[in-house]
Amino acid sequence: MWVKICGITRYEDALAACVFGADAVGFVLTRSRRRADPHVVESWIHDIRGVEKVGVFTDEDPVYIAQISKILGLDTVQLHAPLMPAHRMLLDDFRIIAALKEVEPGLEPPMIPEDFPCRVLLDPSMGTGRVGDWRLLGIPFILAGGLTPENVGQAIAQTRPFGVDVSSGVEAAPGIKDREKISKFICEAKQEAKK
Numbered sequence: 001m002w003v004k005i006c007g008i009t010r011y012e013d014a015l016a017a018c019v020f021g022a023d024a025v026g027f028v029l030t031r032s033r034r035r036a037d038p039h040v041v042e043s044w045i046h047d048i049r050g051v052e053k054v055g056v057f058t059d060e061d062p063v064y065i066a067q068i069s070k071i072l073g074l075d076t077v078q079l080h081a082p083l084m085p086a087h088r089m090l091l092d093d094f095r096i097i098a099a100l101k102e103v104e105p106g107l108e109p110p111m112i113p114e115d116f117p118c119r120v121l122l123d124p125s126m127g128t129g130r131v132g133d134w135r136l137l138g139i140p141f142i143l144a145g146g147l148t149p150e151n152v153g154q155a156i157a158q159t160r161p162f163g164v165d166v167s168s169g170v171e172a173a174p175g176i177k178d179r180e181k182i183s184k185f186i187c188e189a190k191q192e193a194k195k
Contacts, residue, residue: 001156001193002142002163003186004054005170005177007034011044013177017051020183021190024052026078026165029068030060033174034167038068045072054078054097062086069094078121083112097121097142121165149184153192164189 005017006026014025025048027036045053054076055069066089069077077090078097090096096118112118123144143161148169156164168174170181 001189003189004052004142004163004165005167005182005185006054006056006144006165007032007167007171007175008177009034009036009041009175010177011047013182014045014048016177016179016182017186018048020179020186022051022182022186023163024054024076026054026056026167027072027074028056028167030056030058030080035175038072042072052076052095056080062089066090066093080123083116083118088116091117095119099123099144119162122161123165147185149181149188152185153188156189156192157195 002023003021004024004026005013005022006028008014008017008025008027017025027041028034029036029038052075053073055065055072055074056078057065058080065077070093074094076095076097078099079087080099083098087096096116097120098112098118099121101123112120119142120139121142121144140162142163142165143155143159144165146169147155147164147166152164152166166185170177170185172178
């Protein structure tokens, strides 16, 4: 089970995610209460190793996305906007996660060209942290939206995703993570996935 702790703004939170076994850490680099300041993050992000580093964007220009992602040494770009031909340039240097609000069961994700390799993140809440409709889909996907240490096991059992992505569900305050919640979330997700 691939687990991403998103909305990282502080070094100590990124380090905690790594120590507790996260597979990825996410940095919101678009308009958000959880926006990570690239200048602050740049001072320590290169010290974070052993996890996939993901930058979260919306409608920013792909040239800007590529520039800031290279500066920060990101592995992956997560796009919360329709994929456009201009986004293809990102495939040269980064893996892509395409965030969608919903996908019909058994159908290919809408708005993703067949020749655009990417992972699909299903977030019915689109970043609001509200629990969405947990459904079993006919494609590998990452589940997000309203997940917490208390409900992640149920969500995994119900939908059998490739991975899970959490932000507000492991916070003490917006942009400030709670170490105990991070630990419990990762433990619950990994244990349920083994069943």
